[in-house]
Structure formats: structure tokens, C-alpha cells
Amino acid sequence: MANVIKVNTQSDESIIECLPAACEVLDKGGVIAMPTDTIYGVAAKVSVTAGIQRIYNLKGRDQSKPLAICCSDISQITRWSNCSIGEDILKELLPGPFTLILERSTKLNPDLNPGVQSVGIRIPDSALCIKLVAQLGEPIALTSANISGKSSAISIEEFKELWSEVDVILDGGPCNQQEDRRGSTIIDFTVPGKFSIVRVGSLCDETVKLLTEKYGMQNITRQ
Template sequence: GWREAVAAAADALQAGGLVAVPTDTVYGVACLAQDSAAVRSIYSLKGRNGAKPLAICLGDVERLYRYCHVNVPDELLRDLLPGPVTLVLQRSEELNKDLNPFTSLVGVRIPNHPFMRDLAHACSGPLALTSANISSHGSTLTVLEFQDLWPQLSLVIDGGPIGDIQSPECRLGSTVVDLSVSGKFSIIRPG
């Protein structure tokens, strides 16, 4: 059942594993953001050169203040989150230095998906989250679409198809909104 799936995923993450998870946009791969070895594993899984940032995923807005410097009104955060957006904010000292070491910014997700929020609450710190696909390949809406990655994952949580798998719009991923500069915001990637 649901609770067992959350517990199994949390155990796999705490053991340093990578777990495929359903989100409110596309399938993702998560690891513990504070676990440097797991972060390196996610980069090699994606075939990334390490210069493409990973987002962090949290269970609620309150936790965001620990890992980010927020310079926008709390109501704005709560209007946008949880939801299919990635908010780009200034990172705080609390966040693992090995996660995106090349930037002072971090993208934050609070997916509007009960499994992801339960999982984020079950883990002590933030999750690092990326889409479940090889970089520059299309994003995935069913677990079968990324089965080439399965051997490198500790666990695959099958939440069924996400959205309308026929619709190209459903594959866009989250909308990325930059809130890192006080007084202005910009949409970096529409979703």
C-alpha cells in the first residue's frame, strides 16, 4: 500500500539510493540532497556534466526557509506552492555544498503530489530531484519510458501514467520562476 511505498522509498533514500518517483508533472529521480555520494550518482545516471543544477524537493513551505534565503512575501510562496513550479531562490549555508557547487541559487519544488509530499516529510532533509530521463532525452510520464535507467535505481515507485501521455504539453515539466533577485521575478522555463 501507500504507506509501505513511502516507507520503502524513504529507507532506500536514507541508504544512499536513487529512487524513481511520480510527481505532479513528470517522473523524477530523487536522492537525499545532503548525501554527496548520492548526488554524484544522480549526475552520472543522467549523463550530466555536473553543471546542470538539481532542484531540491521539500514537503512544505516552512522547510523552505531553512535551505533558502527568501526575499518575497510568504503569501507568494504559498500561492505558487505546492504546484508544478520550480522556484529559484538564493541558497542558504544549510544546503549541501556539493549540490550545484557552481551556483549560489537553488531551484525548489514542492510537488502537488501526495506521494512526493509524504516522502519529503518522511526524510530528514531535502530531496534532490531531477526528471527521470537521460539529459537531452524527452521527459517521462510512465515508468516503462525510463526502464533503461532501472538497473541504476534502488527502487521505482509506479504511480501510473501522469497526466495525458498523448499530450506533448504534459511532458514540459515544471515552470521555472526566478525569485532570487528582490523586487523582480522572471520565468526561465515555461511548463
């Protein structure tokens, strides 16, 4: 059974208190469950291959489906990707409910999404996520806390089937999330000057308008 740690996600003190236990687990190749700005997720340290593999195993996830990574600030994005979009766009979108697909950096663990030349990067609008990654000192691999194909979870009670499979659960109570439980909007920026919506999620329509009207980017989303 996982170690459940209650955390007040609105309190910096409460967040800081939970970080040592979570980081210790991640450093050792463990997996944690935690709330994000959209839904609950499961996470492992990007540089630890054993943790990445555990995520696939506990979710029953297809090995060909890439995992996104979570950074703590915009300056890290250029370390872990070859970013093709300007800092002004990054600051518009992040932190926020978006996953940006960019060309991956050679600095990333080659066992993370092997054979895939891009990487999805998140900076959730979540003090807990940001402070955890900052203390860890490198990104986490992050995906939804559910068995693959099942509904996403906005409370820890909704992923009970995973409780015995993860090492630590950071219980921040119900996520502040819309009823349709959409995760992040996934946007592919690998083609310079263009973008495509890979998955419709939070704030999708508003973001398409922003990118096309304010930044003059071409929307090449497949119909």
C-alpha cells in the same frame, strides 16, 4: 534491476506503505524513481553526496547543471534558502508545478550544485512527494527520469534504460500530465520585487499574469 513498488498515489494508505523502503534507500545514498505532479523524476537525499553524484552519472548529466530540491511544506523553504518573496506568493504557487529559484542557504550540502549561489526549490502538488520528504526529514534532490537530452517520461515504461541504474521505482501509473510533457515552470526570484521565467512549463502564462497583475512584480524575463 530496481525494486518496483506499485503505489496508488490517490491512497494515503498505499503511499505510507511504500515510504519505508524508499527512505531506507535514500538514507544509504541510493536513487529512486517516482511520479510527481508533472512527470516522473529521479531523486536522492540532498545531504548524501553519493546519491547526488549517482543522479548525474545515471542521467549522463552535465555536472555544471544544477539540481533542484523538493521540500514538503512552505516552512522548510526559509530553512534551505534565503527567501526574498512573501509567504502569500509562496502559498499561491505551492504546492504546484513550479520550481522557484532563490538564494541558497548555507545549511545546504555544499556538494549540491557547488559554486552556485542559488537553489531551485519545488513542492510538487503530489501527496507521494510531500509525504516522502516529510518522512525522510529533509529535502530530496529531484530531476526528470530520463537520459539528459531525451524526452521526459510520464510512465515507468518510458525510462526503461534507467531501470538497472536506480534502486527503487515507485510505480504510480501514468502521470496526470498534458501531452506536451512539460515539467515545472522555473521562476527566478533572486532579484527582490522582480522575477524571470527560466523555463516555460506548466501554467506558465497564468503565473506570469498572477505575479505581474496581482502582486505587482516586474517580469524581467530575457527575450
